[in-house]
Amino acid sequence: MGPGTSFLYTTTPLPGITIENAEFKKGEIIAYVRNTGQDTVTIAQADVNDRPWEAMVKPSNMLQRLATAKVIMKYPWIEGVPYEIGITTSDGTRFAYEIEAAAPTPEPNVEQLSYFAILGSYVGIVPVMIGLLWFPFISRISKQWYSFFLSLTAGLLIFLAVDALKEAFEATHTIAGAFRGEVLTVAATVATILVLMMFSNRSVTKTVATGTMGVNTQQLYGLTLSYMIAIGIGLHNLGEGLAIGAAVALGSIALSKFLVIGFTIHNTTEGLAIIAPIAKQKTRITRLIALGLIAGTPTIAGTWIGGFTYMPVASILFLSIGAGAILQVVYSIFNWMNKSMDSKITSPHNVAGFIIGLAIMYFTGLLITG
Incomplete structure (x- = not known):
C-alpha cells in the first residue's frame, strides 16, 4: 500500500443538521432540529440573524443519527419581520433556516x-x-x-x-x-x-x-x-x-x-x-x-x-x-x-x-x- 493510504481511513464525515421547522411563541423562538449526518453531532451555539443567542436544547445538545431536539431561545421577535435561525455544531459548521415573515404559531384550542x-x-x-x-x-x-x-x-x-x-x-x-x-x-x-x-x-x-x-x-x-x-x-x-x-x-x-x-x-x-x-x-x-x-x-x-x-x-x-x-x-x-x-x-x-x-x-x- 502506498504512503498516502492511511489518509483514506482518517477522513471525518461532515456533520449534517436539518432545521425542520421553527415556531414563534410569545417571547420565544423554538427551532426543531434533526441530525441527518452520518455521525453523532453536538449543538454548540444558536443564533438569530447571525447574532449568537442563549438557547436551551431539549432533550440533549448531543444528537445521534436521525435524532431530534428542540432549540428554545428567549427572543423578542416581531410579527411580520423576516428571520434567519442559525445552528452551529461543535466543529464550527453553521446551518441556517429562513423565515420570510414571523407569525404566532397557532395553538390547538x-x-x-x-x-x-x-x-x-x-x-x-x-x-x-x-x-x-x-x-x-x-x-x-x-x-x-x-x-x-x-x-x-x-x-x-x-x-x-x-x-x-x-x-x-x-x-x-x-x-x-x-x-x-x-x-x-x-x-x-x-x-x-x-x-x-x-x-x-x-x-x-x-x-x-x-x-x-x-x-x-x-x-x-x-x-x-x-x-x-x-x-x-x-x-x-x-x-x-x-x-x-x-x-x-x-x-x-x-x-x-x-x-x-x-x-x-x-x-x-x-x-x-x-x-x-x-x-x-x-x-x-x-x-x-x-x-x-x-x-x-x-x-x-x-x-x-x-x-x-x-x-x-x-x-x-x-x-x-x-x-x-x-x-x-x-x-x-x-x-x-x-x-x-x-x-x-x-x-x-x-x-x-x-x-x-x-x-x-x-x-x-x-x-x-x-
Missing part, C-alpha cells in the same frame, strides 16, 4: 380548531357537494354521452394524480436527503396502486359470488369505483389541507387566501368524478352525501395537521398515497369502460372527454398559486 375546520369544509366538503349536483343531469343522458363523461372523469383524475406527484416531488426538497424523499414518493405510489388493485378485485369477486347487495356486476363495479374515487380524492384533499394549514401557520396570508379560493373552485369538478360511475343506477341521497364526505372531510384533517404539527415527510407520504389511489381508479375506469361500454376507449368522443377533463383541471388550477 377550540377557536383555532374551529377556524381550520371551517377552512377545510369550505375548500373540501362544500365544493365536492356542489359537484354532486351533476347527478340528475348525467343520469338522463345517452350511453354515448355517458361514456364521454366517464372519459372526462378519467381526465380529471389523471390531472389530480400528476398534480399530487408534482407536489410530492417538490416537497422532497424540504426534507433531509437521508429520508430519500424521491424514493419514498415512488415506492408509496406503486405500493398503493398494487394494494388497492388487490383489495378491489377481491371485494368485487367476493360480492358477486355471494350475490350480496342485490345488484348486478356492472352496478356493483360502478359503486365500487365511486367509493374508490372518493377515497382517492379524499387522500389528495388531505394534501391540499396540509398546504393550506401550513400556509396559515407560517403567516403566508396572501398565499393561504389564494389556496383557499383556488382549491375551492378546483374541487367543484371532483363531485362529477365521484358520481359518474353510478349515474345510471338508482342511488340514495344518503349514499351521495356519504361519498361527498369521504372525499371532502380529509381536507379538515389536513388543515389541522398542517396548522399545528406540519411534517414534510407526512405530506409527501399522503400525496404519494393519494396519487397511487387515483391512478389505480383511472385504470379501473378504463377497464370497466372496455368491458361494459359499446364504444371503444379510443373513440373520438371518449378521447375528447379525456382531453376536456385535463383542460378543466388545468384552467381551474391556474387560480392556485404557490
Whole structure:
C-alpha cells in the first residue's frame, strides 16, 4: 500500500443538521432540529440573524443519527419581520433556516380548531357537494354521452394524480436527503396502486359470488369505483389541507387566501368524478352525501395537521398515497369502460372527454398559486 493510504481511513464525515421547522411563541423562538449526518453531532451555539443567542436544547445538545431536539431561545421577535435561525455544531459548521415573515404559531384550542375546520369544509366538503349536483343531469343522458363523461372523469383524475406527484416531488426538497424523499414518493405510489388493485378485485369477486347487495356486476363495479374515487380524492384533499394549514401557520396570508379560493373552485369538478360511475343506477341521497364526505372531510384533517404539527415527510407520504389511489381508479375506469361500454376507449368522443377533463383541471388550477 502506498504512503498516502492511511489518509483514506482518517477522513471525518461532515456533520449534517436539518432545521425542520421553527415556531414563534410569545417571547420565544423554538427551532426543531434533526441530525441527518452520518455521525453523532453536538449543538454548540444558536443564533438569530447571525447574532449568537442563549438557547436551551431539549432533550440533549448531543444528537445521534436521525435524532431530534428542540432549540428554545428567549427572543423578542416581531410579527411580520423576516428571520434567519442559525445552528452551529461543535466543529464550527453553521446551518441556517429562513423565515420570510414571523407569525404566532397557532395553538390547538377550540377557536383555532374551529377556524381550520371551517377552512377545510369550505375548500373540501362544500365544493365536492356542489359537484354532486351533476347527478340528475348525467343520469338522463345517452350511453354515448355517458361514456364521454366517464372519459372526462378519467381526465380529471389523471390531472389530480400528476398534480399530487408534482407536489410530492417538490416537497422532497424540504426534507433531509437521508429520508430519500424521491424514493419514498415512488415506492408509496406503486405500493398503493398494487394494494388497492388487490383489495378491489377481491371485494368485487367476493360480492358477486355471494350475490350480496342485490345488484348486478356492472352496478356493483360502478359503486365500487365511486367509493374508490372518493377515497382517492379524499387522500389528495388531505394534501391540499396540509398546504393550506401550513400556509396559515407560517403567516403566508396572501398565499393561504389564494389556496383557499383556488382549491375551492378546483374541487367543484371532483363531485362529477365521484358520481359518474353510478349515474345510471338508482342511488340514495344518503349514499351521495356519504361519498361527498369521504372525499371532502380529509381536507379538515389536513388543515389541522398542517396548522399545528406540519411534517414534510407526512405530506409527501399522503400525496404519494393519494396519487397511487387515483391512478389505480383511472385504470379501473378504463377497464370497466372496455368491458361494459359499446364504444371503444379510443373513440373520438371518449378521447375528447379525456382531453376536456385535463383542460378543466388545468384552467381551474391556474387560480392556485404557490
